[in-house]
Amino acid sequence: MTLSKTRLPAEARQLEIVRAVLALAAENSPDAITTQAIANHMGLTQGAVFRHFPTREAIWLAVVDWVEQNLSDAITAAIAEAGDPVDGLRRLFEAHVAFIATHPSAPRLIFNELQKPADNPVKQRVRALLDRYRRRVSELLARAKAEALVEPELDETAAATLFVGTVQGLVVQTLLAGDLHTLQPAARRLWPLYLRSLGGCQP
């Protein structure tokens, strides 16, 4: 419960609603989060929510936007500090896992949306987010190949899919196990394996 008590300007309240959803989605399935629950979390009445969003779906679009923006920033910062492309991949991997560890609701949103029919607007937004992410991984892999840091005949597309999949698969398993605090340790053990899959310096 935040119980902000005071009235907030529309923009600030919208952000509050997004954060309420993120907080609630850390423990519950996104679909199970009712507008009533969102209102309770802020200490407001249910009707107040619809002062700031026309429909429930509009809330979810705003949440996806928030995730996209923050994840994108984290990625950019991680890559910027990198030495070579392979180091960039490692930093990206760690940043991605760290982001999920602090925002467990983010993967929940994704896993939730991939269930729904194709024309769903929220799903489209999530798909676009993931596409952009994979493209950035591909670029790093291409540079790594150009600098002869990985197997010269590496299947870049597959390697990018595996990169994203490694994180996603790990998250699936830790979410199912219920112990999200083991995410980062497990990720550290996975990285050497992924790195070796790229080939390169080894015979």
Place this chain on the structure above:
Amino acid sequence: MTLSKTRLPAEARQLEIVRAVLALAAENSPDAITTQAIANHMGLTQGAVFRHFPTREAIWLAVVDWVEQNLSDAITAAIAEAGDPVDGLRRLFEAHVAFIATHPSAPRLIFNELQKPADNPVKQRVRALLDRYRRRVSELLARAKAEALVEPELDETAAATLFVGTVQGLVVQTLLAGDLHTLQPAARRLWPLYLRSLGGCQP
């Protein structure tokens, strides 16, 4: 619509209900599948469903049982035909992907359950299913290590997690893209990468 028209003995009808859920889950989120929708799919009325299952949750437990049984059979068959452990892993990988391609509702169930609170009975069942699966992968990896087919200092646990994660991550991405028919081609491109992550001498 199956429209079986005739009356069915309880046991057969229960199986019909499970198959109806599997069929409906291929396109919709499991949570969105109502008892009414199940009944419609069989050409019966909603009340008929509750002749065979006391609660909605009981239906989902039966569905998980079905998946567990069929996946387990497919795995066992795949491993049985294998030559060496690494060949077993490859066959297991292919069998797993093939199972998902023919039963896309299976991963949907998993992704749906991992969202819910820990005490959920269906989630517990799904978790047990995945644990057994990962253990079988671990055994194959251990044998591969004993036969010196992979890196002698391989982190088995991590490699098993990566194995399962590779499939799961791939499924997440194809489900999100909406083109499930690209699953198997993409999987074939991923296998060489996973194999290389295990290290060892390449033939």
Place this chain on the structure above:
DNA sequence: TAAGATAGTAATTAATTACTAACTTTATGT
């Protein structure tokens, strides 16, 4: 300080949902 805009409330609505129970129909064994 008065006027208008903005944020939130309280009550209600229409639709959907899992579940129940009293009933009718069908299949089957003797």
Place this chain on the structure above:
DNA sequence: ACATAAAGTTAGTAATTAATTACTATCTTA
């Protein structure tokens, strides 16, 4: 044939939920 138990129907109920509406309180600013 026919009794009867099982399978399916009909017609509900109670609870939940997103959305709406008429109203009130608070802030801004001219």
